[in-house]
Amino acid sequence: MTMTAITYEHIKTCKQTGARLGKVHTPHGSFDTPAFMPVGTLATVKTMSPEELKQMGANMILSNTYHLWLRPGHDIVKEAGGLHKFMNWDGAILTDSGGFQVFSLSDLRKIEEEGVHFRNHLNGEKLFLSPEKAMEIQNALGSDIMMAFDECPPYPAEYEYMKKSVERTSRWAERCLEAHGRKEDQGLFGIVQGGEYEELRKLSASDLTSLDFPGYAIGGLSVGEPKDVMNRVLEFTTPLLPADKPRYLMGVGSPDSLIDGAIRGVDMFDCVLPTRIARNGTCMTSEGRLVVRNAKYARDFTPLDPNCDCHVCKNYTRAYIRHLVKANETFGFRLTTYHNLYFLLKLMEQVREAIMQDRLGDFREEFFEQYGFNKPNAKNF
């Protein structure tokens, strides 16, 4: 058994849904699961300060290996004393492997057994990312949770292509474990791939769990497939993962999918959705999506969300926030970002509370009804 920096403490399973209540322990503190992790791509959760993240209840954030590799460079972050110190964040940090960005942002990529050749999306420079390089960078960043370097196949992909890809991801996972140089204070998660093919998810999970990672991500979802496909894949994938390790569903942040993921046994989620839509003046509220720049809010002196007790909703009105957003004022985007992140963090708190009370299924119905997800033409978030 590998020494590990990350442990999962299971607290309770919801009798109504099977969702898991737990805690993940990291070298930079613990967090309750199911949990949503705000994304700080470039060593900053866009527009927010570390103090604000703490104030809203975040104690785990995500940052992107690929982006930090290019800017400012992992060597500079290492010289600063690691990512926590560089960005003044003493909570936990998860870094992805860079794989997803290489596969989605770069042109002219060439996948070989050794790794991936591609061009930097900023200046076209030729780069090479491999399992060993992904480990080197993440070891330099010093994140609490690192991700194995995997191939992210497009959706949809043919069975034969996907099978080869899964097999390569397993070989790469083994190389990642081998190259990982800080097992004592950084936990490396494996990533289960396989698209919508149950057989391939089984193959991937079997390969990876035999390597005994301290946690597992479910990759290749939230890449354009319908929600019912995602839910079905989760249903047959999470049971393949060990119950004593955390499970992380990558790239999911719409309120309905967070709840549906928790119900299917997922413990951790991340997504840029709440911060990205905030910068467009769009908010998530208990009563559904609110586009605060709309003219109808010009004289609306009520908070973004009448049921929210966040710092923004206690102190600012829709009219003021609309004015700021329309005038492209930074403070407006700070306010919408803060509220949106708080909304999802609070939602996860409610999910945990519902698991504790064995009523996550009931909570789902109530939440979906109020948010508007049950309407015929319901939007995605």
Place this chain on the structure above:
Amino acid sequence: MTMTAITYEHIKTCKQTGARLGKVHTPHGSFDTPAFMPVGTLATVKTMSPEELKQMGANMILSNTYHLWLRPGHDIVKEAGGLHKFMNWDGAILTDSGGFQVFSLSDLRKIEEEGVHFRNHLNGEKLFLSPEKAMEIQNALGSDIMMAFDECPPYPAEYEYMKKSVERTSRWAERCLEAHGRKEDQGLFGIVQGGEYEELRKLSASDLTSLDFPGYAIGGLSVGEPKDVMNRVLEFTTPLLPADKPRYLMGVGSPDSLIDGAIRGVDMFDCVLPTRIARNGTCMTSEGRLVVRNAKYARDFTPLDPNCDCHVCKNYTRAYIRHLVKANETFGFRLTTYHNLYFLLKLMEQVREAIMQDRLGDFREEFFEQYGFNKPNAKNF
């Protein structure tokens, strides 16, 4: 004698320089003078929150009548309960008259005795601003200190043009006083004009002081004239103003000019300089200007200013801030803005301390030497 919402309490005059130490009392609290006021053009000090402004020691900010008139509209701010409530700021607020923006931003303006016809800089719409309209807007905003609507002549301007302009500004000042509808809780300041002509400054000051405003601004400076011209004009203008009223020098925010203005008897200053340069990644430090985006700071893990005890300098490095600024990350501009505003607020605290100790002249020499203002090719800030 007019009832007034604003009073000036004189505490001490510096024996070495004649600078004044005092306090201005407003309906939203008092502030120590000489004081620098951060500018919040559109009901927000760009990138900052009200809490941050409080934390850095600001208790008086400025906002712009012209800009708020256009966006969101003074009627909406009034309906919100006034500007303080609209923007969640319980400190004091000064609003300008809109005159400066009309004269500097708009094309096709036509000045008449009644007021100024011009086109909105955003969409070209025809608008009309007059003393009465400027009062109506500022009464709707509910600022603690309002400014009279004045003509802002270009620099340089001919004597005859300037004389006519000064006379009109005096007539407009009288109309402002007449139109001002909230004398009990908003103090209206007159603006002394006259360019670099001593005779005209005397004429303007004489006209305006006869109207007994609760405070006086010195307008028409910091409009492109050399610093020695500004200092000379201040030297013959401030003695024309009553000693028991605050004196406000508009549009001045470079460290040297703040000290030189205080030495010439000015109590209040405002300028967009610290916030504007911050958004370009430029900082003021005790050792002079620092352009944090420069490559030489890529691995500099020291604070922006080694002698600064602000929240930013205590927690963040040049290397991190450079990374954020280069990547155009909002949080980077929050950090540079915070530090720059703190730097000027702290400078004014040092100025007040030096007045208390009758050594503002000595302090000036020490500060100028360390900042680099005594160098042959010293920059403006």
